[in-house]
Amino acid sequence: MTHGLQATLRRVAPQLMILAAVLLLNVIVFPDFFRIEFQNGRLFGNLVDVFNRGAPTALLCIGMTLVIATRGIDLSVGAVMAIAGATAASLVADGSGWVTALLGALAVGVLCGLWNGVLVAVLRIQPIVATLVLMVAGRGIAQLITEGTILTFVNPGLIHLGAGTVLGVPTPILIWIGLGALITLGVRRTALGMLVEAIGINESSSRLAGINSRVLLICVYLVTGFCAALAGVIVAADIKGADANNAGLWLELDAILAVVIGGNSLLGGRFSIVASLIGALIIQSVNSVILLSGLPPEFNLVIKALIIIAILVIQSPTVKHALYILRASAESAGVDTPAASASAPLAKSTETAR
Amino acid sequence: MIRSTHLPLVVTILTFLAAFVLCSGQYPAMMSTRVVANLLTDNAFLGIVAVGMTFVILSGGIDLSVGSVIAFTGVFLAVILRDTSIHPLAAFALVLAMTIAFGAAMGAIIHYLDMPAFIVTLAGMFLARGLAYVLSTDSVPITHEFYDVLQSLYWKAPGGGRFRLTGMVMLATFIIGMVVAHRTRFGQNVYALGGGAQTARLMGVPLASTTIGIYALSGGLAGLAGIVFSLYTSAGYSLATVGVELDAIAAVVIGGTLLSGGSGFVAGTFFGILIMGLIQTYIVFDGTLSSWWTKIVIGGLLFAFILLQKGLTWATTARRKPLIDFAAP
Numbered sequence: 175m176t177h178g179l180q181a182t183l184r185r186v187a188p189q190l191m192i193l194a195a196v197l198l199l200n201v202i203v204f205p206d207f208f209r210i211e212f213q214n215g216r217l218f219g220n221l222v223d224v225f226n227r228g229a230p231t232a233l234l235c236i237g238m239t240l241v242i243a244t245r246g247i248d249l250s251v252g253a254v255m256a257i258a259g260a261t262a263a264s265l266v267a268d269g270s271g272w273v274t275a276l277l278g279a280l281a282v283g284v285l286c287g288l289w290n291g292v293l294v295a296v297l298r299i300q301p302i303v304a305t306l307v308l309m310v311a312g313r314g315i316a317q318l319i320t321e322g323t324i325l326t327f328v329n330p331g332l333i334h335l336g337a338g339t340v341l342g343v344p345t346p347i348l349i350w351i352g353l354g355a356l357i358t359l360g361v362r363r364t365a366l367g368m369l370v371e372a373i374g375i376n377e378s379s380s381r382l383a384g385i386n387s388r389v390l391l392i393c394v395y396l397v398t399g400f401c402a403a404l405a406g407v408i409v410a411a412d413i414k415g416a417d418a419n420n421a422g423l424w425l426e427l428d429a430i431l432a433v434v435i436g437g438n439s440l441l442g443g444r445f446s447i448v449a450s451l452i453g454a455l456i457i458q459s460v461n462s463v464i465l466l467s468g469l470p471p472e473f474n475l476v477i478k479a480l481i482i483i484a485i486l487v488i489q490s491p492t493v494k495h496a497l498y499i500l501r502a503s504a505e506s507a508g509v510d511t512p513a514a515s516a517s518a519p520l521a522k523s524t525e526t527a528r
Numbered sequence: 529m530i531r532s533t534h535l536p537l538v539v540t541i542l543t544f545l546a547a548f549v550l551c552s553g554q555y556p557a558m559m560s561t562r563v564v565a566n567l568l569t570d571n572a573f574l575g576i577v578a579v580g581m582t583f584v585i586l587s588g589g590i591d592l593s594v595g596s597v598i599a600f601t602g603v604f605l606a607v608i609l610r611d612t613s614i615h616p617l618a619a620f621a622l623v624l625a626m627t628i629a630f631g632a633a634m635g636a637i638i639h640y641l642d643m644p645a646f647i648v649t650l651a652g653m654f655l656a657r658g659l660a661y662v663l664s665t666d667s668v669p670i671t672h673e674f675y676d677v678l679q680s681l682y683w684k685a686p687g688g689g690r691f692r693l694t695g696m697v698m699l700a701t702f703i704i705g706m707v708v709a710h711r712t713r714f715g716q717n718v719y720a721l722g723g724g725a726q727t728a729r730l731m732g733v734p735l736a737s738t739t740i741g742i743y744a745l746s747g748g749l750a751g752l753a754g755i756v757f758s759l760y761t762s763a764g765y766s767l768a769t770v771g772v773e774l775d776a777i778a779a780v781v782i783g784g785t786l787l788s789g790g791s792g793f794v795a796g797t798f799f800g801i802l803i804m805g806l807i808q809t810y811i812v813f814d815g816t817l818s819s820w821w822t823k824i825v826i827g828g829l830l831f832a833f834i835l836l837q838k839g840l841t842w843a844t845t846a847r848r849k850p851l852i853d854f855a856a857p
Contacts (some may be wrong), residue, residue, distance in 0.1 A: 247646075302590075302646075303834055310778055311827020317820035327564045418820075427592075427650055440644045472665055475658025483651045490641040 178362075182448060189436055191451040192485060196459040204466040216339045218464065222347070228458030229346035230422070232256070232451050233405040234429035235436070236354050237398030239450040240361070242433050244391055245374045245442030246294060246301035249397045253312025255406030256284045257421030260316040260324075262332060262407050263325035266364035272331030276407060283403020284396050286312070286332045291395030309426070316418035326415035336411025350451075352403065357397065358447045358514060370394060374442025399493050432457055435485055456485075535798045536784025536833070547806055550766055555813045561689030563809060568695030571805045574775055575698040575798065578783075580703040580749030581776040582797045587742050588722040588789025589645035593634065593652035594750040595772035599765070600660040601754020606668035606764025616674045624751045626817045630656065631747020635740035638683055649743075653773070660766035663728065667765040670758060678759055694725055694756045701749065705794040718742060722789025779804055782833050784818040803829065813839070 180423045200207045200220070210219035234251050241248045262279040266272065286308060293304035327333075338345045361367030372380035372386050381387050405425070410416045434440065435456055436449035460481050487493060552559040577594045584591045601623050608619050634652045638645050681693040705707055709715040715784025717738040720728040758764055777787075783800030807825050811817045 208696065263584070297835070297838060299834055299838060300788055303781065306774075307827050307831045307834070308782075310774060310830060313825050314820040314823030314827065317818070322818055322820065427653075431647070431650065434647055440646070472661040473658070475654050475661055477657055477658075479651050479654035482654065486643060486647060486651065487637075487641060490643045492641045 182446070185437075185446050186449045188489075189449050189456065192435070193379040193452055193456050193459065196456055196463060196481075199463045200459060200466060203463060203468075207466070212342060215342055217342050217344070220466070222302055222344065224455065224458045224462050225347045226344045228454050229350045229426045230409050231432055231457060232350040232454040233353065233401045233408070234398075234425060235432040235450040236350075236357055236447055237333050237401035238426075238429045238433050239436070239438060239445050239447050240357075240370055240394045240439055241301070241398050242430070242440060243374045243442055243445035245377070246394070247393075247430065248290060248305045248310035248395065249302065249426050250286065250290060250305040250312055251398060251402040251405075252384050252422035252424065252426040254283055254399055254402035255409060255425065256313055256315065256316035256416075256418050257286060257319065258283045258403035258406030259416040260319040260325065260336050260411030260418050263327050263410055264319050266327045266329045267325055272329050272335075275329070275332055276335070279407050280400060280403045281404070283399040283401075285399070285461070286402070287396040287399020288392065290399065291392030294395065295391035300302055302359050303428060311453055316416075316421075320416055320418045322418075324415050324417045328414070328470045329527055332407070333414055336408045336413075346412075349408065353401065354447060354451050361447070366390075371442075371444055372513065374445075410467075428457055429454075431482065435482075435489070438487060442504070533791060534793075536837060537634035537793050539836060540782060540803070540852050542798045542835075544803050545629060546811070547609050547803060551806065551810050552814070555810075557701030558809065558813060561685040561687035565685065565691050565695065567802060567809060568698060569690075569692045569760070570808075571801050572685075572692075572694040572698040573753040573760060573769075574772065574779065574804075575801045576701045576753040576756060577772060578748050578776040578779045578797045578801055579701050579794060581773070582705065582783070582785055582792065582794050583709065583718055583742050584645075584746045584781050585780050585785055586722045586788060586792055587718045587739070588725070589638070589739075589742065590777070590787075591634075591743065591746045591750075592647065592649040592773050593630075593656055594746065594753070594776060595769045596653045596656035596660065597630065597750035598749060598754040598757055598772060599658045599767070600663075601627060601751050602758040602761070602764035603660045603663045603668065603766050604764070605724070605755065605758050606670050607663050609670055609672050610668060616672055616678075620755055623755065624748055627751030627754070628744045628748040631750070632744035632749070636674075636736075638743065639736050639739040645743075653691030657766070663766070664764070665766060667763050669763045671762075675759065675762060680695070694759055697752070697756055701752070702794060702798050703801045703848065710792050712737070714741060719790060722791070724790075742807055747857075752753045775804065778830055782826075782829055784833070784837070786837060797817050 197207070206221065210217055210222060212218070224315050234255075238248060238251065258279040258506045261282045262275040265278045270278070290301075290305050291307060293299045293307070294301050297304075331384040333343055335349070340348055361370065367379070369385050369390055372383070372385055373390060376389055400491060402422075406422060409421050432453035433450045434453070436451075436453035438445045438450060460478055461474075469477070548558075577598065581591060581594065604623050604626075605616075605619055608614060608622075609616060614622075630652070634648050637643060638648050662718070678693055682690040684690055709718065716729070717733045718731045720731060721735065721738055725735060728738075757769065761768070779800035780792070780797050781787060781800070782803055783792070783796030783798070786798060793855075804826060807829075808822055811819065811822055
């Protein structure tokens, strides 16, 4: 158990360092960043906001990590969010309770996942193309459900999912942490995680080894659809309305970015959901630092792009390899700096992942 | 005898012709030069950017930044024409140089840092859109007499259709694109790269210059599309052309190019653009259908063409099919 925890910590160390650096930037531009207050039965504070606002991306990247681990990708999650939000809103508008609306939205999300999964696993279409279909058509379907308007609702149960609190903690935070923990345990306490990695590394040999890759692939896309639907309901509940055009727009890209920042290879194989979740927090902290710094909002995207490019360059295989060579030559010369030995496991894990 | 590699192209052309005949059967007014001319004018910027996307996809990559580059180009032109007395032609040259350099930089990162094109161009998309915001968040009108001259250049066909300069630029881009793809060494290198980077390297294809060239081409064509778009709207707006990269990718796939690279035709993309334009024209003519049907129909078409490609690949490789099939990466 402690060994497993140590391995996880070692795996997410670079992500934690980046997160710490970005949070430090936050503190520099806004000294009260870490202050958390308890008012009106709810936690308030910038750190709470980072966790709360990061919920949709965090939820998406749970499923996206699994899909990317199978060497796939799911471009349709943003569109699925819009469909799920529209479904929940229209169910509530028709007089259903919030439980029915939530279950209906989740069912629709799972159905979307099933569609993607069948295209990828049974019809053998490349994932990027297969999910592009739903990405393009999905917003049209969502608009069909909302009939082109922004469906607003006042159901307190549904709104509670996006804007409410449980014991003072905003509900979205509990949902993403809960689902993340559940799925991490689900894949790591069983052999499922290893089987998913096996598919990502080499599908035909994993199948020869007796893995039912077809069913497993479909299941992975189902999970992604489920996560996307949950994120869609939260986003809709947060603004008390379903916006078919803008709900989850470009969030698929943020989710993929979170997975990549989490150090997971887009070529499949070993994955870490925890690292992806930290990646999602990093993205949200970057957003927060730009907001808090008081720079003109026009600069948001440029700064975000530059920070992302910097993180990606640091993590790129070529740079990692160069660092590895540099360190190896330093070690052979008998110079073992503490910095080199601290980050050595990172290089090792990269080598095995490649 | 139609070779199997040509079949997707033939199916795309037949689909377009069948759709056009069906549409004009329902609305005879569609069979006019006006509709055809508008089809070319309205889709000019999309067509130009789709040529670049065809090259990128043929090489097995993807370029998500083009929509943002178009918006940046438009805003840049509008701002520089408003604030300085520079001639539009010089501004065009300047912005083309910038977008080509931007594309080349992305290509260099993709090649030298060994990173997936998807992620690099995604960062490029944020960067270009962000630069457009920095220049101006408002829509900036372009009022230059040279723009009026360019906009008034058209050839009036019998029937009242006006074939404008921008439509002609798109047609020229497609013709040049076809020649480059099928008749030059660079084009052959692109196909080879799409067939497999490792194989291409062993065959002596210069991977670095080809990759950089492809993304520079895509960036440059996105810049040209931005110029055409600014002529079309007479303004530069940083929120314009969001999602154009998806339309371009869809047009390329409907045009019969494999997203895994190595197989496809620039001409197919042209008909892909026309099919997508035709769907929109039909919805305008119908008047009762909502605009969101465009997305659903395009999604359905995408699905149909992907299935068709899958069926063809399966049929042509069935004899050599291994016992276990596995998903393409």
